Amino acid sequence: MPIMGLLNKITCLIAKELKMTLFDDIYGRTFPFAIGFDRTFQLLERAATTHPSVTYPPYNIVKEDDENFSIELAVAGFDKKDISVSKEKENLIIEGKSDESDKEFVHKGLAARAFTRRFTLSDDVEVGKVKYTNGILTVALTRVIPEEDKPVSFKIS
Structure with a gap:
């Protein structure tokens, strides 16, 4: 695999983790104050x-x-x-x-x-x-x- 393709996949993976971490962090901080959430x-x-x-x-x-x-x-x-x-x-x-x-099956998918x-x-x-x-x-x-x-x-x- 070319190095750029590998770096691109790693960047995408890091971006996904960052988005999830950011959401979890925001959610964790705001939940105690979200009355009626x-x-x-x-x-x-x-x-x-x-x-x-x-x-x-x-x-x-x-x-x-x-x-x-x-x-x-x-x-x-x-x-x-x-x-x-x-x-x-x-x-x-x-x-x-x-x-x-x-039922008798020949193939069951x-x-x-x-x-x-x-x-x-x-x-x-x-x-x-x-x-x-x-x-x-x-x-x-x-x-x-x-x-x-x-x-x-x-x-x-």
């Missing part, structure tokens, strides 16, 4: 990746606006009847069990193994519509802020 995504991410080798099924967390977001799981190969979505206290639990025992995904939801998050389209399971989530917790503006006299 929305930790919902942080909780969802932490709960979904409690074990580093758990990557199946892959998922996205999509923020649509300040109150609405969704979790998308790629579960191709599963039937609707093979998937269950439930909520126990603050835990959103998505489970899939594939019934392929009667689609992963359809059983899975359980747990997401920890904030107290103010409600589970909405759950839909399954083209191998993607989408769980709509809404952050409902009670009136007494909403920001209030005061007139200065």
Whole structure:
């Protein structure tokens, strides 16, 4: 490998580490002062990746606006009847069990193994519509802020 190519890769790696370090540093310094900071995504991410080798099924967390977001799981190969979505206290639990025992495969390239995904939801998050389209399971989530917790503006006299 030419030396410039190697230096370029090292520079990119250092830049990525610097960006992450800078974010972690800023986050660490501002978190104690961030009153009302929305930790919902942080909780969802932490709960979904409690074990580093758990990557199946892959998922996205999509923020649509300040109150609405969704979790998308790629579960191709599963039937609707093979998937269950439930909520126990603050835990959103998505489970899939594939019934392929009667099938004989020449080649099996689609992963359809059983899975359980747990997401920890904030107290103010409600589970909405759950839909399954083209191998993607989408769980709509809404952050409902009670009136007494909403920001209030005061007139200065």
